Each structure stands twice: as C-alpha cells, then as structure tokens.
Amino acid sequence: MIELHHVTKIFNKGNANEFCAVDDVSLVIDPLVITVLKGPSGSGKTTVLSIIGAMTKPTEGRVYIHSREITSLPERFLTEIRRKTFGFIFQQFNLIKGITALENIMIPAYPTGEKYSFLKKRAMDLLDLLSLSGKATSKIEWLSGGEAQRVAIARALINNPEVVIADEPTAHLDTRLSREFIEVMAVLKNEGRTILIASHDPIIYSSPVVQRVVELRDGRAISEDHRS
Amino acid sequence: MVKRKSDIFLGYVVVNMFVLALLLAHVFVEQRKASTHLAHGIRMVNDLQLTDLSLFTDARYTRHPSMADLNTAFQDHPLSLEHFPSGTLIAPPRHLRRNGLD
C-alpha cells in the first residue's frame, strides 16, 4: 500500500555540509503487516520513515500511498494525509511538557473540529487500553519512561490511523518494556493496522511477531527478509 | 468536573461584555438625567455672562483660557516653560495665534 520508487534525500543540497541520507531506495510496505527497518544509526532509517509519513519530501523519486502519488502534493494535502493515515511515535516521544497526558493525546485531533466530549472519551478509552487511566490528569513530566511511551502510543492512535510508524521506540526502555511494546504493536496489527518500525534493537527485529525486516546501511536498502 | 479552559475564557468575555453593556446603559441613563442640569448650566452661564469653566484656578490664563491674551500665555517670555501644572493640560487657544498678530 505504500511504495517508494527510487527515493533519494539529500540534506543541505548545494552547501558545504551536503549530506545524502537516503540513496535510491525503492521499497514496498505491505498492508496489515509489521515491517521493521533495521540498521545502525546514520543508516537513513529515520529519514525513510519521515518520507513515508509525509513529513518531508524526497529530493528525488516518488512516494505512493494507496497508489496515489503524494510527493507532488501541496503542504495542505500532506498534512491531511499525515493526520488521517499515519500515527507517529517519535524516538524522543516529543510530548508537550506542562500539560496533561490526556490533553497530549487529544492534541492531534483538535483541528478536526470534533466535539470535545467525544474526543475526550476516545482518549480515555485509549488510556484504558494501555492501562494508563490513572495517569490521565498527570502532567507529562511526572510520568516514567514506560508511561510516557504509552502516552505517545495513545497519541499516535487518537485519529484512528491505518498506519502506525515508530522510530526507535525502545531506545529508552528496558527489556521488559521493550517486549511489552512489541506486543502492543501486535495487538494493533491484529486490529487491522499496518505497523512500520525503525529499530536496531534485536528485541524488536528478532521478535516473532515481526513479519518483514528491511536492512538499511548508508542510506541504501541492502537486504529484505520475509518471514510468515 | 473541571470546566474546559476555553469555556472559562469565553465565559469571562461574555460576562465582561455584559458589564460593558450595563455601563453603556449607565451612560445613556445619566445623560438623560443630566439634561436638566445642563440646561441650568447654560442658563447660569448666560445670566452671569461667563466665558469659562472654573476648572483651573491656579493662574489667570488657566482660569480663563478663552480670554487669555498672548503675553500671559507665554508669561512674558515666548520660550518660558510652563510652570503651572494646569498649563500642561491646555494648549493656547487657536484664536490667540490669529488675533494676537493683528
């Protein structure tokens, strides 16, 4: 459902610090599957996720979502796609400090003009799902790493996205929480979503629930591994 | 149940607008009530043949700005700085600048 055709991303093009993060990558992400992008840091995983999630445009190449080309769309449409299709879980979580977990979760849905009470209920349900109801009104700063990550997951799910993208989700988590994370992803996949994870953590890419691993190095896709 | 922040703010705005409306009503009511007072004032000014309000009684030209002559407004020196506080509130009347040079 998501296709990358010869995608290249060069940062600071034309300047002295020109840097090619992604070099001629062609990739197909299958629906309803957990795919992991594996590789060391600097291999271009984050950039690929960024391009897939319509957060940046490739320097060369095209991206298709449901056979619809998105690379040449204006920013407004990209935002809509980002909002409706994808749910992002950032490596640093990127939650907004100083406000509650509940509000953090609701933020991506504010501009949709949905009625506040419905929104709130959905957010509470998500917190329930992730066993975090007690922390709904806590400020983000007071949450532990694992709790913060679950809030980040809930936030990614508030707009009911088809695709969940996670960038190095276990970088700040211990083994137990890392295993918990991949289990949550499995649940989401079974609900009918497509999961895409970038990680160099063996707990993730060696997990039995992962169906596909794409290896990246120096901005290139060097191997693919399909498991059933 | 904590009220939603935007509701609180919008509520505040509504209350304020309401109070402002009341104050506006106050303006109209007071102006209506004052019409007799003002009519008396006009008659008194007429009877006593007055030309100025008794607002600033510190100096001649502040007490009767409409009657002031050019010299007193500048207190004998054209660049003399204002030394009566009320003088800083009143500019020399326009007709001065015209007539004084006749």
Add this chain to the structure above:
Amino acid sequence: MVWIEKQRNILDFALSSLFRRWGKNLALIIVYTIIVFVLASIFFLTHSIKKEATIVLQGSPEIVVQRIVAGRHDLVPEGHSDQLRKIPGVLEVKGRLWGYYFDPATGANYTMVVTDASREKNGTITIGAGVARVAGVQKEDTIPFKSSGGTYTTLEVADIFPHQSELISSDLIEISEEDFRKLFSIPNGSYTDLTLRVRNKNELNVVADKIKRYLPDTRPILREEILRTYEAIFDWRGGLLVVILTGAILAFAIFAWDKASSLSFEEKKEIGILKAVGWETSEVIIMKSWEGITVSLTSFLLGIMCAYVHVFFGSFFLFTPVLKGWSVLYPHFKLIPFVDPYQVSALFFLTVAPYTAATIIPSWRAATIEPDSVMRL
C-alpha cells in the same frame, strides 16, 4: 458548527500554552491592563469635561470685545460701547465687570463678577461653593476684602451657589457694581470688556470685522472661539498628555517587540510537534492568534471597565492631583458620562492588534518548517 468546535479546541490548547507560563503571562496581563486603564481613564475624563464645557458654554456671550493696550488687556473706556452700538446688526452692548481677587490668607484666586442680578446689591455677595470651602464661611458670614487703595471692605455672604454648578461657579464671587469699582478702583464708565448680541447669527464674523475696524485697539472673541478653546483642552498636543500617550505607545511597542523578536527553543519545538502530529500551518497560526487575543482582550476589557468605574463612580480620584495642579481652590464636581466611541475603538485596536500580530509573526516561520526537523531534535 464544526468550525466553532475547531476554534474552541484550538483555543483550549492556546490557553494551556499560556497557562504553562502563567507567571509571565499574568505579569503581562497586569501591566497591559494598567496601561489600558490609564489611557481609558484619561479618555473618559477629558472627553466628558470637554463635552460638558462645550454644552454649558453655549450660554456664553455671542461676542466679547477686549481692549488691548501694548499687547495686554486694558479697561474699556466710556465711548467704546457707543461706537459698537452704531454697528448695524448689533442688538445690544453690555459692559462686563470681572476680575481676579487674590486672597493672601488662603492663597486662593477668586473670580469676581458683576451680574445683572447682583448689580444693585451693595454690601452683599453670592459666592461659589469652592470659595465657601476655602474661606471657611457660610451664609450670613462676612468676608473682608482688601481694596487696591489699601482699605478693607467687609461684604456679607447672601447666598452660596449650588453644589451642582461647581464646575461653573466654584470660585465665583458675585458682587455689586459699586463694591466692585470701589474694590479695584475702576472708574465709572470703564469696563473690563464688552459683550454684544447680534441680530443675525450668521453675521457674527462680519460684525467682528467691523468691530476691529471701528475700534482698532480691540480684539473681538466669538462664542464659537470660546467653545473651540474647550474642545482643545486636554489636547493630545498639550504637554502632559503627549508624555503619557507616548509612554503608553512605547509600552505597547515594547511588549509587541518582545513577543515578535524571538520564539524560545521550547516554543519552536512545540510548533514542530504540532506540525508533526498533523496540524496545518494555518491551524498553528490560529492557535498563536488565540494566544495573543486572549492576553490582549483580557487586559482591554478589564482596563476599560476599571477605568469607567474609576472615572464615573470613583470621581477619577487618581487624577485629581494632576487636575488640581497648584490651585488652592478646586471644584468638586461629578462628571456626566460622555464616551467617544472612536477613542474606545482606537484603544481597542491599539491594544489587541499589534500584540496579536506580534505573537503570530515569529511563529509564522516556525510553522512553515517541515515537520521532519522535529524528528531530529
């Protein structure tokens, strides 16, 4: 409906944002409110006094004729009124007797005036409420006055002008013609100035020109000029007001500049996060506008309300020292509320628009960056 819900949602977030730095924002609102309060109080006070003056002084003489000798006021001699009566269109010429009496005991200046009512009443005076206060006298008390010859004349207070008329009569002493002339050694037939009534109001300027021709040593002052004097009091060009207005504008400018000149790292990051989770650039801008509007609108509404209460219910007590100046005698009066909608709207725009714009401008750039950069922070 959806649009309203969307705005309410975004407003919620904007308020959360403000609340996070509540100390700073509270201080901002307080200072802003004070500025609005001072400016609005000045507007309400000055506009009301001006309005009352221009209404009440419509009873002033149509033309006042002053005699100028060596650039200064001098008494109008006998023959002048006869000359003026010859001017076609002049209905009536009356001599006015008025002047200032300085009371060394109190340090106050009184305005003494001879009127039709008091002209014949030798030995008695009617005084203004301010005079009564300063001199500490009541009806039937007497006040000694020192004449220019050095002798003292005692006059009895027959009546006191009503309190409601203080703005007009506070410092007046209504005296008889004989007493006035004796006090100030003004010879019979001489007057302080002359007042005229004309048949045709449209002819006032023509008559004024004729006056200047018939009596070249005089200066006619028309009623419209008297009124215009009072339209110009508290003029923004006048000393104190310029200082205050400039100060206020500078303060607004400083706030706006402070807001506009920089976005903290955290604020930039937040905008990036919003973009990353799917907020459009326009929605980020709307959010920032709400931030600006909330602060400035709150201050404006609060400031205006407090100013109104201060001026019309609280007798503008904060400004009385300024209005009083060095006067010993000061009228106690209650203001009739007159509000100039232009002033209020100008203040509204000055308060809300620049600040809101200043909140939006730095965010604009941050809002248009690609969300990708957020991933890398």
